[in-house]
Amino acid sequence: xxDHSKLSSPEEWVDLYGDYLFRYAVLRVHNxxxxxxxxxxxxxxxLQSRSGFAGRSSExxxxxxxxxxxxxDHYRNTSREGxxxxxxxxxxxxxQLFNERGQWNxxxxxxxxxxxxxxxxxxxxxxxxxxxxxxGEVSPRDAQVFALREIDGLSGAEICKILNLSADNAxxxxxxVRMHLRRCLEATWLGL
Numbered sequence: 001x002x003d004h005s006k007l008s009s010p011e012e013w014v015d016l017y018g019d020y021l022f023r024y025a026v027l028r029v030h031n032x033x034x035x036x037x038x039x040x041x042x043x044x045x046x047l048q049s050r051s052g053f054a055g056r057s058s059e060x061x062x063x064x065x066x067x068x069x070x071x072x073d074h075y076r077n078t079s080r081e082g083x084x085x086x087x088x089x090x091x092x093x094x095x096q097l098f099n100e101r102g103q104w105n106x107x108x109x110x111x112x113x114x115x116x117x118x119x120x121x122x123x124x125x126x127x128x129x130x131x132x133x134x135x136g137e138v139s140p141r142d143a144q145v146f147a148l149r150e151i152d153g154l155s156g157a158e159i160c161k162i163l164n165l166s167a168d169n170a171x172x173x174x175x176x177v178r179m180h181l182r183r184c185l186e187a188t189w190l191g192l
Contacts, residue, residue: 010047010050023128028144030136043063076164130185135147137180141163
């Protein structure tokens, strides 16, 4: 049986959860307008399914769950529209990755020591702001792959199914985004 006593009125949802849901969506889709649309769809979906809220979680968790489904639907729809093949993009940039003898160029700018406890870093709003800015510099599909894997914790197989990618493509995208984020965060957030 649904427990509606734990629900705020729909009129309060925007004030109570709007900013949080918007930030959550922007971090995953990297487009403010799309994020705003997804949050609106979330509120509409919640209003339509309000009678099904069982009260087993908080209202905020329930709304985030609806938003996650809206984001996954968005990813599925955009992946059907097609985009450049990441393996082809990587091959075009192979001059940066390999020397003239075809040997892998090691990264002379290896990872820097961040100096702080990872949990402490993750708790800082400045870190999340910098991460959002840096993720905004990669293509939307690449950011989607990263967010699904590293933020939402989906498996490679799940990501490939949602975004219609091969395992090789997903691996290349994750590698490229991780390297970009490492450099971007070191340069912009850590000032290294």
